[in-house]
Amino acid sequence: MTKEDIKQVVLDIIADIAPDEDLSAVKSEIRLRDQLSLDSMDFLDIVMELRKKHGIEVPEADYVQLASLDSCAEYLFPKFQAKGSK
Amino acid sequence: MSSKTRIVITGIGLTAPNGNSLPEFRGNLLAGKARIAEIDVRHMGRHPAGVCDFDATKWQKRKELRNGTRVGSISIYCAREALGDSGLVWESVDKSRVGVYLGITEHGNVETENEIHNISQFGFDTKYWTHHHNPRTVANNPAGEVTMNMGITGPHYTIGAACAAGNAGLIQAAQMLQLGEVDLAFAGGVSESIHTFGIFAGFKNQGALGAHEDPTKASRPFDKNRNGIVISEGGAIYVLERLEDAQKRGARIIAEIAGWCINSDATDAVLPNPERQAECVRLALKRAGMRPQDIHIVSTHATATALGDIQECTALREVFTDCPGTYINNTKSFIGHCMGAAGALELAGNLPSFEDGWVHPTINIDELDPECALPGLVINQAVQAPRLEAILNNSFGMLGINSALIVKKYGVA
Numbered sequence: 001m002t003k004e005d006i007k008q009v010v011l012d013i014i015a016d017i018a019p020d021e022d023l024s025a026v027k028s029e030i031r032l033r034d035q036l037s038l039d040s041m042d043f044l045d046i047v048m049e050l051r052k053k054h055g056i057e058v059p060e061a062d063y064v065q066l067a068s069l070d071s072c073a074e075y076l077f078p079k080f081q082a083k084g085s086k
Numbered sequence: 087m088s089s090k091t092r093i094v095i096t097g098i099g100l101t102a103p104n105g106n107s108l109p110e111f112r113g114n115l116l117a118g119k120a121r122i123a124e125i126d127v128r129h130m131g132r133h134p135a136g137v138c139d140f141d142a143t144k145w146q147k148r149k150e151l152r153n154g155t156r157v158g159s160i161s162i163y164c165a166r167e168a169l170g171d172s173g174l175v176w177e178s179v180d181k182s183r184v185g186v187y188l189g190i191t192e193h194g195n196v197e198t199e200n201e202i203h204n205i206s207q208f209g210f211d212t213k214y215w216t217h218h219h220n221p222r223t224v225a226n227n228p229a230g231e232v233t234m235n236m237g238i239t240g241p242h243y244t245i246g247a248a249c250a251a252g253n254a255g256l257i258q259a260a261q262m263l264q265l266g267e268v269d270l271a272f273a274g275g276v277s278e279s280i281h282t283f284g285i286f287a288g289f290k291n292q293g294a295l296g297a298h299e300d301p302t303k304a305s306r307p308f309d310k311n312r313n314g315i316v317i318s319e320g321g322a323i324y325v326l327e328r329l330e331d332a333q334k335r336g337a338r339i340i341a342e343i344a345g346w347c348i349n350s351d352a353t354d355a356v357l358p359n360p361e362r363q364a365e366c367v368r369l370a371l372k373r374a375g376m377r378p379q380d381i382h383i384v385s386t387h388a389t390a391t392a393l394g395d396i397q398e399c400t401a402l403r404e405v406f407t408d409c410p411g412t413y414i415n416n417t418k419s420f421i422g423h424c425m426g427a428a429g430a431l432e433l434a435g436n437l438p439s440f441e442d443g444w445v446h447p448t449i450n451i452d453e454l455d456p457e458c459a460l461p462g463l464v465i466n467q468a469v470q471a472p473r474l475e476a477i478l479n480n481s482f483g484m485l486g487i488n489s490a491l492i493v494k495k496y497g498v499a
Binding site: 017018019020041044045048051052 | 147148152153208213214216217218
């Protein structure tokens with residue numbers, strides 16, 4: 001899975017948890033919270049969906065890594081790679 | 087009533103299995119149209135149930151729907167529709183002086199069952215348990231969702247009162263208005279019960295779950311062959327105000343709250359007590375300054391259980407002797423038992439009688455149980471009545487809670 005694929009994974013999750021949001025113009029480098037109406041419960045939803053759908057664990061100390069699509073891709077890439085190699 | 091402050095109804099919003107507005111609901115009650123479906127109940131197969139089909143996205147964003155509860159959504163729909171019906175200019179209402187008081191039979195079972203089912207897919211590992219569980223299951227959830235949706239900053243809470251909850255919500259609101267705690271109240275009852283298998287299983291194992299090959303005939307209070315309760319969802323929320331406030335803004339006054347009583351059997355968790363029920367009705371009449379003859383419609387609680395219907399008839403027979411102008415009906419025969427919403431919906435369905443002069447019937451009586459043969463029982467066909475100025479709304483519930491609410495036509499002495 002490429003980093004672009006990972007961004008799409010995160011966007012698909014956001015589409016589920018924030019269905020009223022227009023995601024067509026989300027910028028990868030800008031904090032998601034600055035572009036979309038997302039609160040702390042929504043970020044917990046992202047963590048839960050990564051766990052449920054992809055078996056990826058995000059420890060609480062790393063939640064900050066989910067700030068933007070770019071930081072998500074950087075942070076999650078090795079985790080998806082580790083999953084893929086199993 | 088100890089207080090002289092008069093409380094009036096100035097708006098109604100509802101969703102019932104056979105109607106998403108009062109005119110639609112009333113039309114179906116007068117036409118004898120039940121609406122009960124058969125649904126898949128988790129672990130239990132198909133059972134009759136009353137399902138509401140209101141447009142939830144009319145007043146909620148999709149994210150609100152995803153994060154909230156079904157009963158929260160029902161509550162928001164009903165409260166918003168009641169507001170529209172009231173003619174209030176919402177922008178000019180002081181939201182800190184508005185209260186939300188909603189009766190519930192139970193709350194949290196739906197979400198808890200859903201989460202147990204959810205984690206069962208993950209070997210019961212609780213790390214998959216949703217963080218939304220607590221805000222969804224706190225007992226004030228339905229009322230709280232209304233305040234968040236409508237920007238209400240006055241008090242909100244639910245009143246847990248088993249199946250007497252619809253009346254209890256209205257009574258609580260009337261009391262808070264009389265006390266001056268709020269200037270405007272959204273009050274009534276709500277239920278999402280069809281989404282929990284536990285209530286179906288509980289009634290089934292109690293021998294009290296209704297069934298019929300035609301689901302619209304499964305709820306049959308007073309019929310000799312009745313076999314139990316049809317579980318339904320729904321809601322009815324009223325706008326209540328002090329009379330002088332309603333008059334000041336030129337509101338359309340739908341009806342006046344005349345009196346009420348809530349008491350307790352203190353005898354059995356599930357079996358009703360007709361002596362206490364009769365006491366409850368008599369005390370409500372006394373507080374309203376009325377005689378039994380002054381009541382023109384008795385909206386019964388009867389749920390179509392073998393014993394419960396007879397017990398209520400025993401209580402009514404004792405109070406309503408020599409009352410030729412009193413008609414008796416039942417709404418559950420159309421929509422099943424809407425639990426926390428039952429009392430509030432059943433009152434709403436009868437209120438238009440003050441204007442249209444009709445009493446809606448009790449349907450699904452093919453063979454009247456002689457023990458339920460009350461004088462004045464309106465069977466299968468609506469009737470016109472010469473005088474319809476007061477309604478007694480009965481709602482009783484488990485653990486022996488009884489409620490009687492009397493509502494009268496505005497302007498009648």
